[in-house]
Amino acid sequence: MKRSFDILIVGIGGQGTILASNILGNACLREGRSVKGAETHGMAQRGGSVESHIRIDCLYGPLIAPGQADLLLSFDLLEALRYSHYLKEGGMMVVNRHLVLPTSVFMQNLVAPTEDSIIAVLSRFRLCLLDADQIAQEAGSPLSQNVVMLGAASHAMPLKPESVLESVKNLVPTKTIEINACAFGMGRQAAEQCSF
Amino acid sequence: MDRQYLLGNEAIAHACLEAPVDFVSGYPGTPSSEVIDVLRSRPDRGYYIEWSVNEKVALENALAAAWCGLRALCTMKHVGLNVAADPLMTSAYTGVTGGLVIMSADDPFAHSSQNEQDSRCYAHFARVPCLDPSTIQEAHDMLIDAFALSEEFGLPVIFRPTTRICHSKGDVSLGEIVASARKGEFKKDPRQYVIIPAHTRILHKKLNEKQPAIRKRLVELGYNTCFVKGRTAVIAGGIAATYVQELIPDGISFMKIGAYPIDEAWLSDFVHKHDAVLVIEELAPEIEEQVLQVTGMVKVLGKKNGYVPYEGELSLPAVAQIMVNAGVLARNPYPAVSPVQNLPLRPPILCAGCLHRAAFYAIKRVFKDAIYPSDIGCYTLGLQLGVVDTTICMGASITVASGFAHSGEPRDIICTIGDSTFLHTGIQGLMNAVYNGADMTVVILDNRITAMTGHQPNPNTGVTACGTESPPVSLDAVCRACGVTFVETVDPYDITGMMNVLKAAQARRGVKVIIAKQQCVITARRAGVKRGRYTVDADTCTGCGTCVRFGCPAIEFVDEKARINDLCSGCAVCAQICPAGAIVREGKR
Numbered sequence: 001m002k003r004s005f006d007i008l009i010v011g012i013g014g015q016g017t018i019l020a021s022n023i024l025g026n027a028c029l030r031e032g033r034s035v036k037g038a039e040t041h042g043m044a045q046r047g048g049s050v051e052s053h054i055r056i057d058c059l060y061g062p063l064i065a066p067g068q069a070d071l072l073l074s075f076d077l078l079e080a081l082r083y084s085h086y087l088k089e090g091g092m093m094v095v096n097r098h099l100v101l102p103t104s105v106f107m108q109n110l111v112a113p114t115e116d117s118i119i120a121v122l123s124r125f126r127l128c129l130l131d132a133d134q135i136a137q138e139a140g141s142p143l144s145q146n147v148v149m150l151g152a153a154s155h156a157m158p159l160k161p162e163s164v165l166e167s168v169k170n171l172v173p174t175k176t177i178e179i180n181a182c183a184f185g186m187g188r189q190a191a192e193q194c195s196f
Numbered sequence: 197m198d199r200q201y202l203l204g205n206e207a208i209a210h211a212c213l214e215a216p217v218d219f220v221s222g223y224p225g226t227p228s229s230e231v232i233d234v235l236r237s238r239p240d241r242g243y244y245i246e247w248s249v250n251e252k253v254a255l256e257n258a259l260a261a262a263w264c265g266l267r268a269l270c271t272m273k274h275v276g277l278n279v280a281a282d283p284l285m286t287s288a289y290t291g292v293t294g295g296l297v298i299m300s301a302d303d304p305f306a307h308s309s310q311n312e313q314d315s316r317c318y319a320h321f322a323r324v325p326c327l328d329p330s331t332i333q334e335a336h337d338m339l340i341d342a343f344a345l346s347e348e349f350g351l352p353v354i355f356r357p358t359t360r361i362c363h364s365k366g367d368v369s370l371g372e373i374v375a376s377a378r379k380g381e382f383k384k385d386p387r388q389y390v391i392i393p394a395h396t397r398i399l400h401k402k403l404n405e406k407q408p409a410i411r412k413r414l415v416e417l418g419y420n421t422c423f424v425k426g427r428t429a430v431i432a433g434g435i436a437a438t439y440v441q442e443l444i445p446d447g448i449s450f451m452k453i454g455a456y457p458i459d460e461a462w463l464s465d466f467v468h469k470h471d472a473v474l475v476i477e478e479l480a481p482e483i484e485e486q487v488l489q490v491t492g493m494v495k496v497l498g499k500k501n502g503y504v505p506y507e508g509e510l511s512l513p514a515v516a517q518i519m520v521n522a523g524v525l526a527r528n529p530y531p532a533v534s535p536v537q538n539l540p541l542r543p544p545i546l547c548a549g550c551l552h553r554a555a556f557y558a559i560k561r562v563f564k565d566a567i568y569p570s571d572i573g574c575y576t577l578g579l580q581l582g583v584v585d586t587t588i589c590m591g592a593s594i595t596v597a598s599g600f601a602h603s604g605e606p607r608d609i610i611c612t613i614g615d616s617t618f619l620h621t622g623i624q625g626l627m628n629a630v631y632n633g634a635d636m637t638v639v640i641l642d643n644r645i646t647a648m649t650g651h652q653p654n655p656n657t658g659v660t661a662c663g664t665e666s667p668p669v670s671l672d673a674v675c676r677a678c679g680v681t682f683v684e685t686v687d688p689y690d691i692t693g694m695m696n697v698l699k700a701a702q703a704r705r706g707v708k709v710i711i712a713k714q715q716c717v718i719t720a721r722r723a724g725v726k727r728g729r730y731t732v733d734a735d736t737c738t739g740c741g742t743c744v745r746f747g748c749p750a751i752e753f754v755d756e757k758a759r760i761n762d763l764c765s766g767c768a769v770c771a772q773i774c775p776a777g778a779i780v781r782e783g784k785r
Binding site: 012013021022025026028029033034035036037038039040047048049059060061062063065066067068078079081082083084085086101102103104105106107109110112113121 | 199200201307360363364365366367435438439441442511512513530531532533534535536539540541542543544545547580741744745747748749751752753
């Protein structure tokens, strides 16, 4: 019954998850494939936890069922953990090794999870961990971390990396095409050490 | 034919260009706002477009355009239709000569809303057609047909996408953008447009007489379809239909409802070919009640016997479980999985440097034991700061405050309302409070924009939807014209200044208004406003946590000391509240 390839992109409002999902949707069109997606808008964007669903080759509804995602892309360690139940058994996780503590931790004096403790839990999954912030910095702009993540995840998608790269060039601001193309390549290279 | 990967609302906006539309009005509201945002930012506009001050105003404007023979679109979120209900109900009587489509975007699960009402019920109530898309492609195609349908029957048509249509994305086939040749012309006809009792009685009868032909036409349009494949059937509408289509096994009949009113004879014919019918739809049992009216001996499973929930949104796993429980599906292919427990939440919060947080802080310091009615906007997030006691609907902060004031409640009453919300439906409440002698304080949180829905301009901003300059409303003058004598404008970043004005207000009787004016930090950043960042001097910081409890996402607390991260926008409020004076401008000391 299920024939779509389901990707969940998660992060924090403002990290560029929506652009990342647009790039994947556009890449699907380049390959003549059907695609459905869903995302968080409105009030939920104000620094909150956000999610974008992308279902490649899907003909029906846009939402991925928990336990069914083939690939989880997380721009933040804590968000990777929060949405980890969306991953199907044997599904792949590509995660930015970076933790933004929610303000609620400081305001309510909660015990803050550490990077190491989260990574320990995530290690139960097929995990590709990379420092997208650092790589984006090296590529020329910290804003390109979403494209770094797409580059890394391009190993695990049923899309040609060239299609994704073309869509990156097509959708990022003109002035930043070079930086983002570089970010994509560097992200892809950084993930070569991961077993996909 | 062009294929693009679009947001539902972008596809809907494109359909308006294909129709083509002549007149667009609306009030922002999630999940509807992007339709006008897309249309207003196109350089090649062949249509009139406005952000109106509220939904009633928007609909009456659009109605006039449709009376002139134009194609008019009026957009709003579902609760906006409550505000526009007055013109809606009677516009069904007067009808239209052009095409009038009212897009009322529903929000099952209340992702960004105060309730989960179902716009299909309004269409039923007003006796106007309703189109309820199940996919983005259908939303696109339906919108164009909605104009034609409106013109054919001379009635407004309600177009009801839900959050999962408006804010979903998909590959959409688009048609050609067409230039409109229509010119607006109003042909006077008092019997149609002046609804005195003698006229309205006749118009009501005409409205009812239109119904059978509408039902037939909607089946012909193809949005209501069915396939008979066995003795059991599933009937579904809206996005629930796509979930059913993904799951339905062979040998089960299927009917999809995308348009209302449903033709009873057609529905009855289908239902009676089966022994049992399962009805799956989000929110109200609109389809189910129709099915029950024609059912006879056929067993109906749905909301009324507990198979389908009345509230929330459906999903693939939820629909699979409903189908399993109803005996339609052998097993749920989506086994339940549970999320990791006890993670710190990351709810949406006010931005670093938001004026609302500063204003709330000052309010809380001066009005310590008060009642805080509030309203709808980003500032509803003041709930997290303990300064939002009530929120019900647009404009209700001021009216609820005056109600409290007249209810014998001894505590001070201080309410908060945004500029856009004040202009939407706040002014009448203020006038009423002054007129009836309430003792209360109103703080207008004036950030010059409708921020929460995506920074749409309003009459306070000084520009129209298209960016044309317009005279900004004087909130001060409006309040004074309502009879308020204490009206003070303050900068909420100046905590001491704002607290002094709040104290002066507290000492007075009657209705007092404080306008806390400061640009939204997001629009300020976009406009190139740069303030120096602030930093914590670790040696001076005592680790008291005052700044952390302020709740700014730029302030962290690590190793018993405060630290300011790069979200800082330089509002300097934390520097004013730090008791140790440890927060200083970067590079200064």
